[in-house]
Amino acid sequence: xxxITNLNHSYGKIATAKNVSCNFETNKITVxxxxxxxxxxxxxxxxxxxxxxxxxxxxxNGQDVTRLSKRALYEMRxxxxxxxxxxxxxxxxxxxxxxxxxxxxxxxxxxxxxxxLIKIKLEMVGLRGTELLMPSQLSGGMTKRVGLxxxxxxxxxxxFYDEPTSGLDxxxxxxxxxxxxxxxxxxxxxxxxxxxxxxxxxxxxxxVIILFYxxxxxxxxxxxxxxxxxxxxxxxxxGSPDGPIPFSxxxxxxxxxxxxx
Amino acid sequence: MISxxxxxxxxxxxxxxxxxxxxGVFLALSLYYAVRPPIRMTRIAEELEFIGTKSCLIIFxxxxxxGMVLALQGYYTLSKFGSEALLGTxxxxxxxxxxxxxxxxxxxxxxxxxxITAEIGIMKITDQLPALEMMGIDxxxxxxxxxxxxxxxxxxxxxxxxxxxxxxGGYIVGVLLLGINEGSYFGDMVKTLTLHDIYSGFIxxxxxxxxxxxxxTFIGYTAKPTTEGVSSATTNAVVLSSVSILMVDxxxxxxLF
Ligand SMILES: Nc1ncnc2c1ncn2[C@@H]1O[C@H](COP(=O)(O)OP(=O)(O)OP(=O)(O)O)[C@@H](O)[C@H]1O
Ligand SMILES: [Mg+2]
Numbered sequence: 146x147x148x149i150t151n152l153n154h155s156y157g158k159i160a161t162a163k164n165v166s167c168n169f170e171t172n173k174i175t176v177x178x179x180x181x182x183x184x185x186x187x188x189x190x191x192x193x194x195x196x197x198x199x200x201x202x203x204x205x206n207g208q209d210v211t212r213l214s215k216r217a218l219y220e221m222r223x224x225x226x227x228x229x230x231x232x233x234x235x236x237x238x239x240x241x242x243x244x245x246x247x248x249x250x251x252x253x254x255x256x257x258x259x260x261x262l263i264k265i266k267l268e269m270v271g272l273r274g275t276e277l278l279m280p281s282q283l284s285g286g287m288t289k290r291v292g293l294x295x296x297x298x299x300x301x302x303x304x305f306y307d308e309p310t311s312g313l314d315x316x317x318x319x320x321x322x323x324x325x326x327x328x329x330x331x332x333x334x335x336x337x338x339x340x341x342x343x344x345x346x347x348x349x350x351x352x353v354i355i356l357f358y359x360x361x362x363x364x365x366x367x368x369x370x371x372x373x374x375x376x377x378x379x380x381x382x383x384g385s386p387d388g389p390i391p392f393s394x395x396x397x398x399x400x401x402x403x404x405x406x
Numbered sequence: 407m408i409s410x411x412x413x414x415x416x417x418x419x420x421x422x423x424x425x426x427x428x429x430g431v432f433l434a435l436s437l438y439y440a441v442r443p444p445i446r447m448t449r450i451a452e453e454l455e456f457i458g459t460k461s462c463l464i465i466f467x468x469x470x471x472x473g474m475v476l477a478l479q480g481y482y483t484l485s486k487f488g489s490e491a492l493l494g495t496x497x498x499x500x501x502x503x504x505x506x507x508x509x510x511x512x513x514x515x516x517x518x519x520x521x522i523t524a525e526i527g528i529m530k531i532t533d534q535l536p537a538l539e540m541m542g543i544d545x546x547x548x549x550x551x552x553x554x555x556x557x558x559x560x561x562x563x564x565x566x567x568x569x570x571x572x573x574x575g576g577y578i579v580g581v582l583l584l585g586i587n588e589g590s591y592f593g594d595m596v597k598t599l600t601l602h603d604i605y606s607g608f609i610x611x612x613x614x615x616x617x618x619x620x621x622x623t624f625i626g627y628t629a630k631p632t633t634e635g636v637s638s639a640t641t642n643a644v645v646l647s648s649v650s651i652l653m654v655d656x657x658x659x660x661x662l663f
Contacts, residue, residue, distance in 0.1 A: 195536045219542040227540045233533035247541045 146171040146303065146335050147192060152201035154184075154191060154359075161187040163359040165201070174329050174336040176346040178381070179356035185339040186230050188356070189305050192337070193225060194218045223251070226301035230308050230339075232292030234280040240267075241276040244295045251299070266294040271320055286313040293321065297328065303335040304328065310345050318342070322349050343382050347371065355381060429624045432546070436623070439544070439551040446552055453556035457518045461564055468513050469568040472505055473497060473575025480576075481584050490584075494591035495598045497576035502569050502599070502607045503663075508655050510568040511561060511614035515647040519622040522553055523643035526626030527636030550627065554619040561615030562608055569607070606662040613658060614651050621647040 147169040154162040161184030169175045179185050190196035192203055194210045203210040205221060213221065234243050244263050248254060254262075267273045270290035280288060289312065296304055306325065310318040322345050328334040340346045346353060347367040355363040355370070355378060363370060363378045370378060380388030480496045526549065529535050535545040573595075580586045622643045629639035 190536070193540060195539060215544075219539075219544075222540055222542050225540065227537070229533040229537055231532055233537035235534055235537075236528075236532075250541060250543055 146206065147337075148204040149192070150202045150204070152188075152191065152203065153199045154187060154196070155199060156187075160184075160359040162191070162198070162201075165356075165359070165361055167354055167361060167364060169335065169337055170352070171335050172329070172333045173351040174325065174338060174349050175352045175354065176338045176340055176350040177354045177356055178340060178343065178346055180341065180358075180381075182358075183356045184359045185356055186307055189227070189307055189337070189339060193222060193227060193305065223299070224302045226296035226299065226304040228289070228292050228296040228304070228306045228309055232280075232288045234288060234292060234295070236280050239277055239279050240272075240283075240291050243280065243291060244298050247295070247299050262298065263294075266298055267291075269297075269324055270294045271317070286317055289313065290317070290321070293324070297334075300332075301334070303337070306336065306338045306340075308339055308341070310340065310342050318345060325349055343384070347382075357381075428628075429620070432550075432624050432627065433554070433620050435546050436551040436554045439547040440555040446548070449548065449552040450556055453552045454560065456521075457514070457553070457556050458560040458563065461514055461517055461560070462567065464513055464517055465510055465564050465568050466571055468509055469506075469571035470575040472509060473501065473572030473577075474579045476500060476505070476572070477576035477579035477584070481580060481586075490586055491590040492594060493580045493586055494573075494576070494593075494595040497580070498573055498595045498599055499603065501572045501576075502603050504655075504659070506569040506572065507561075507565050507607050507610035507614060508651060510565045510611065511618060511651045512648055514557075514561065514564065514615075515618045515622070515651065516644055518557075519618045519647050520640050520644045522619070522622040523626035523629070524636060524640045526550070526623060527629040527639050530627070530629060531631045531633070531636060546627075550623045553623055554616070557619035558612060558615040561618070562611040565607065565611035606658075609662065610655065610658050613654060617650055617654060618647045621650065 149168065150166050152162045152165040154160070165188070177185050177188065187196060191198050192205070192210065194213060198211050201211070208217070208221065210218070210221070234240075235246065238246065241263060244266060245259050248259050248262065263276065264273060267275065270293055272287060272290055272294070275283070275287070275291070280291070283291065289309065293306070293309060296306075309321050309325065313321060325336055325338065326349050329336050338346070338349070347370065350367050353363070353365060353367055353370045354361055357377065363373060363375060365373070370382065373379065373382075377389045379385075476497050477493060480493050481490060484490050484492055484496065526535075529545075529549065535549070538545045538548055577588075577591060581588050581591050625639045625643040625646070626636075629635045
């Protein structure tokens with residue numbers, strides 16, 4: 146469904162994508178794993194055309210996203226849903242109006258139908274009854290689940306989830322994982338999940354892509370990733386501080402840096 | 407060294423031309439969306455409430471005291487020439503032609519302008535603007551355009567309100583406190599005021615409304631996506647719009663009178 150070829154992108158000196166090539170298949174769940182700051186959110190934003198790539202191409206249903214006009218992008222996004230990392234709820238609207246927003250903008254439905262649809266989605270994320278609260282009255286995890294409900298309210302064919310389970314307690318995380326799986330297995334929603342939660346990732350993924358400071362260091366099924374002998378992959382999935390992936394962002398040796406004063 | 411500073415100047419010039427160009431496109435797009443259907447009446451009502459209604463109290467207080475102090479000072483000056491009777495005219499002319507539009511615009515820039523920049527900046531750093539784009543809504547159309555159009559509508563209305571309150575403030579001091587004849591306060595005012603005075607005050611108010619909204623929305627929209635970015639954008643927006651109000655006021659005055 147999506148094919149990325151030789152994608153490059155940087156914010157000034159920080160490279161967020163270095164010659165990235167990969168593809169996301171229809172009706173599959175692809176999980177992008179990677180440490181903090183490795184460019185996962187930026188990659189998602191480029192796929193949906195919110196961020197311009199420096200070079201390379203991103204093909205979505207046969208169209209090159211990097212070359213689409215604004216109008217064509219808006220058209221393309223009608224098939225997409227996105228859960229932003231910070232949920233991106235409109236803080237001037239209550240929960241109901243937040244979720245109803247895309248419906249009211251693009252469909253002419255009666256308020257009664259909208260109400261029913263929202264009840265269904267809120268039930269799916271376990272938050273029925275919070276309709277009249279404001280986003281500032283929700284906890285981080287609840288905000289995330291409302292963001293998820295809003296992302297799927299238009300029944301998109303493809304959903305991008307930016308860290309859907311981070312900041313959630315294990316039970317809510319389990320519910321969200323099951324929801325992502327159900328949407329995919331029962332309704333065939335193509336899913337792209339960004340995460341650094343290895344357990345969840347290996348559980349729900351059909352395919353895993355590991356991103357490391359803008360570079361793809363491994364791609365494969367969860368089994369392949371689990372059995373990988375690549376030291377970088379082993380270090381990443383075991384979460385070991387020692388290995389080829391440095392914990393610190395600085396290239397300088399810590400001792401040398403200390404001695405410099 | 408010299409070539410260095412020349413490149414530096416060149417680059418500075420180039421980037422300010424670029425900023426001017428981009429902000430021009432930004433404004434043109436917002437104005438285009440404002441007149442193209444669908445007209446977002448709910449959004450316009452929300453912004454009218456925020457930029458207009460909520461500015462009324464502060465405009466009332468500012469106007470009242472401006473009118474009062476103007477009457478006090480004017481009385482002192484005019485009495486030196488024995489022409490206290492002209493006080494009403496003096497107050498009305500300086501309010502309608504000059505102080506009304508300018509002070510009203512400065513108050514709106516400080517109250518609503520800063521809030522506009524902060525709101526847009528926060529929507530940017532919390533991904534609310536990208537979220538709108540994901541839902542197929544252009545943020546310039548939905549968020550920015552109503553703010554600009556409402557600011558252009560609200561400023562003349564607020565200025566008219568300011569003028570009336572200030573003239574009333576002058577009346578309190580001039581007539582009730584200093585004992586000027588009520589008939590001469592209002593009578594001479596009506597006789598000497600021309601339509602042109604009112605019309606030029608109106609043009610000023612319109613221009614300031616556009617100016618505040620343009621500067622404050624553009625700075626918010628292009629703010630660095632960090633908390634410091636948004637807070638410095640807010641300060642810059644207020645400073646820049648206040649200074650431009652005073653500069654544009656001079657230009658307009660020299661053209662209109
Ligand atoms: N708007 C921006 N301007 C400049 N630099 C940015 C911007 N957004 C992100 N970056 C930088 O780009 C790099 C990648 O950011 P990104 O948000 O894509 O990482 P991430 O993989 O999603 O990290 P996390 O897991 O912490 O969310 C980071 O080093 C970040 O500092
Ligand atoms: Mg991220």
